[in-house]
Amino acid sequence: MGFHWYLLLFCCISTTETTLYDVWRGSDSDGSAQYHTGTIDVKSHAAYGYVDTGKYVMSVSNRQKEYYFDQTHRIRIYARNKDWSPSIYTTATNIPNSLVFESASYQVYRIIDDRVVIPYDTGSNQATRLSYDVSGNYFDLDTSYLEPNYSYGINFSIYDTDTATYEQQAFTYKFRVVKNEY
Numbered sequence: 001m002g003f004h005w006y007l008l009l010f011c012c013i014s015t016t017e018t019t020l021y022d023v024w025r026g027s028d029s030d031g032s033a034q035y036h037t038g039t040i041d042v043k044s045h046a047a048y049g050y051v052d053t054g055k056y057v058m059s060v061s062n063r064q065k066e067y068y069f070d071q072t073h074r075i076r077i078y079a080r081n082k083d084w085s086p087s088i089y090t091t092a093t094n095i096p097n098s099l100v101f102e103s104a105s106y107q108v109y110r111i112i113d114d115r116v117v118i119p120y121d122t123g124s125n126q127a128t129r130l131s132y133d134v135s136g137n138y139f140d141l142d143t144s145y146l147e148p149n150y151s152y153g154i155n156f157s158i159y160d161t162d163t164a165t166y167e168q169q170a171f172t173y174k175f176r177v178v179k180n181e182y
Contacts, residue, residue: 022038056080099136100132100136103159104137107119110147110151152175
């Protein structure tokens with residue numbers, strides 16, 4: 001008669017236990033005997049919730065093609081969900097409100113060579129963080145940091161609480177800085 005080892009494995013059993021105990025038994029002609037025991041630490045794998053990194057349509061509501069050098073200009077951002085589909089009643093009776101992002105940031109770059117002039121500052125200073133009020137997000141752009149007679153672009157990043165990262169948006173606001181001749 002041969003000697004046989006066996007281990008029973010249970011698959012897909014839900015448990016709240018943190019440790020399972022395995023018992024190895026063998027059988028011979030005399031009957032069953034326990035030969036070895038051990039422990040198995042249970043690993044918990046929780047599923048992540050659905051993360052919808054927002055897709056937004058953005059624009060600058062007080063858009064200008066040119067800004068004068070050495071002045072401060074307030075830039076107001078309008079944003080809405082990309083998949084927003086109003087009914088004819090909503091369109092005719094309401095002016096859609098802008099989304100307000102509690103944590104968003106901007107960066108400014110020179111278009112001709114893609115040189116970042118004002119980088120995102122999302123660290124402890126948060127110098128490029130957007131402010132907000134009931135009308136939406138905005139920031140004050142001091143053009144004394146920019147060279148006149150160049151075109152610039154502004155990119156925006158919005159903080160996503162699900163991924164704990166800033167997500168750069170596809171929208172770029174472009175403008176030119178000119179010297180005030182008067």
